[in-house]
Amino acid sequence: MKTMKNIDSFTHVRGESLFVDDLMLRQDALIGLCFDSPKAHGKIKSVDYSKAEALDGVIKIFTYKDIAGENQIGGIIPDEPLWAEDEVHFWGQPIAFIVAKTEAIAKKARALITIDIEELPVITTAKEAKEKESFINAPRSFKLGDSASTFSDCEYVFEGETFSNGQEHLYLETQGCYAIPQENGNIKLISSTQGPTAVQKITAKVLGVPMHKIEVDVIRLGGGFGGKEDQATPWAVMAAVAVQHLNRPVKYMLNRHDDLRMTGKRHPYSSFYKIGLTKDLKIKAFEVEFLQNSGAAADLSPAIAERTLFHATNSYFIPNVSTTVFSCKTNLPPNTAFRGFGGPQGMFVIESAIAASADQIGVDKREIQEANLLAENDEFSYGQIATEVQAQKTWFSAKEKFEFEKLEAEVKSFNQENKVYKKGISLMPIAFGISFTNTPMNHARALIHIYQDGSVGVSTGAVEMGQSVNTKMLQVAQQILGISPNKVKLETTNTTRVANTSPSAASSTADLNGKAVEMACNSLIERLTKVAAAMLSSEEKSINFQNDFVFVDGKKSSLSWEELITQAMLQRVALSENAHYATPVIHFDKSKEKGHPFAYHVYGTAITTVTVDCIRGNYEIDTVKIVHDFGKTMNLGIDIGQVEGALAQGIGWMTMEEIAYNSDGKLLSNALSTYKVPDIFSSPKTVETIPLEVDGHELAILKSKAVGEPPLMYGIGTYFAIQQAVKEFNPNHKLKFHSPFTPEKVLMGLYETP
Secondary structure, three states, rough: OOOOOOOOHHHHHHOOOOHHHHOEEEEEEOOEEEEEEEOOOOOEEEEOOOOHOOOOOOOEOOOOHHOOOOOOOOOOOOOOOOOOOEEEEEOEEEEEEEEEEOOHHHHHHHOOEEEEEOOOOOOOHHHHHHHHHOOOOOOOOEOOHHHHHHHHHHEEEEEEEEEEEEOOOOOOOOEEEEEOOOOHHHHHEEEEEOHHHHHHHHHHHOOOOOOHEEEEEEEEOOOOOOOOOOOHHHHHHHHHHHHHOOOEEEEOOOOOHHHHHHHHHOEEEEEEEEEEEOOOOOEEEEEEEEEEEEEOOOOOHHHHHHHHHHHHOEEEEOEEEEEEEEEEOOOOOOOOOOOOOOOHHHHHHHHHHHHHHHHHOOOOOOHHHOOOOOOOOOOOOOOOOOOOOOHHHHHHHHHOOOHHHHHHHHHHHHHHHHEEEEEEEEEEEEEEEEOOOHHOOEEEEEEEEEEEOOOOEEEEOOOOOOOHHHHHHHHHHHHHHOHHHHHHHEEEEOOOOOOOOOOOOOOOHHHHHHHEEEEEEEEHHHHHHHHHHHHOOOOHHHEEEEEEEEEEOOOOEEEEEHHHHHHHHHOOOOEEEEEEOOOOEEEEOOOOOEEEOOOOOEEEEEEEEEEOOOOOOEEEEEEEEEEOOOOOOOOHHHHHHHHHHHHHHHHHHHHHHHEEOOOOOOOOOOOOOOOOOOOOOOOOOOEEEEOOOOOOOOOOHHHHHOOOOOHHHHHHHHHHHHHHHHHHOOOOOOOOOOOOOOHHHHHHOOOOOO
């Protein structure tokens, strides 16, 4: 079972897998294109659509005036119009939607639209937003103990500032949707979204129709990384508005430049910390003020800010903590979910505070890390008691299995022998909570059909986006039903078959939907066991299902799965089952900022070594060696793939992916020539991942822990390894914590003078 390949791999490699842009269009289909703001902030004085509307092949240009329901797509806070009305608040904000016979005509029409905007002041940074008291909502704070009074008892107290930049999702498949009119005013949306129900709900609201009029179908995504959790919605809604008026299919796929310009990124954070340590390097007090650059509307910023607080102390126990986050409103595209969902931004601050402390005390960073690792029954700042803690086990396992002292000696020897190349080494522990932090979102459903020939159809709310969740759902079904994998089909994710779904996010998709599949399959097996027991004149407790046959007391009987299903049909036994799973135990009281929000935590430790070219400022990542807490992995190949992919994305965020806007709010890093992501040459030469030997967790599906997001944080270790190498070459280098640590910044640090 653990060797099952991604069930999509065959069609992916052959180019046969279907995405929105691959679908055959109906003969009367039209193409949509968004006209967006060329300014970051201002009052719309006038827009002239006349030349565009007169262009042959343009069917209609839609604006907010054409909306039958509400011009509102905001989720957590209703603060984001579908199309701007009187003001624009970011460069790239949608103003109108051109529908034409071809994409070329739509592009030509867009160029003919003229707009007059009275410009208003532009805010691009979180610091400036805070100074001007421009916020999305009220700040949030978590507290444990009394940090303010504890600093006076600390041997060492340090204060500092950090900055972590945003990150572009750069999914291979851009945002898009194909909207098709159905009978009786119904509309089907084939959308590239992580949140089918969100698309359905908001489309219905904007169109002014009940939700049952809108069917959302998701085949798969060509990547999401959080960028399609909320931000896939507006493009689908625009297409749906056009269908409502024209009663013709409308397809809208953003081109790469439009996607880069109009969509939000990972949130940049400016953060200010104060840390207090005892003489034996125990962290006794920690305070942080996080300034989150939310962009022009809330989107998911409040939830992301919350997760930053949840992960502000990473895998360390600190008895006195005070952390506050401000969601700062700026004139950038609304920033949004990105793998890690605010957790990486929080972890970068505590790791920076430890690094700064170690530098000023004159000890190695790892001494402080090791002295403060979480232990069983330690309390997190949000009140949850840490149980089944693997922080120390992964740390010491990594040091032992990868012979850390030997690696460290090799780095030291290399640095003594080389003048123009220097190596650095770091350890990066992680502790990442698994569950949606908004407790009501932790539920899922599955619909299982067993057909008359014994084949099985599985529908869930899980969206396949490259993480191989469909493969895991298939594994759950075939294992419990005891049948061959080729008998099981994973259906598309569809709001008509499985309604009211949470988005595929928070690393919870496999757990939530897998548990629902497990429950549904167990209910079916319970019914089929009764039929089999009667047919074989056996007791029900003796029956089980393996390898497409019924077994009695562990021995294969003559009764095949297919024969059993035939008999069950004749007996009118229900061969369909709908199951609902809601994560038990979890709760959180936002009025007290205390509770037990996570089903469990994922732990791990990465050892990273790098080599810096001290002439050019370039660097190579030599090795990343990881001990990771997979629980009892149900598919090691897929899970290691997730570790390696997340690691590369984390390294990119920390080292090269630099989002840049000018002071007018215009995106400068708007192409792959100006925005760099890791390629094969910038990835680690070697990545080695060893699963931690554990029993697994009961709330994880088949005890196989979530794996999507936690490994991204291993990439933070690369930052500190590079920093150490720079310090080896230039002892005068003053540690700064301003990511990404690009080669340009490295070069400046190498030749920095006091």
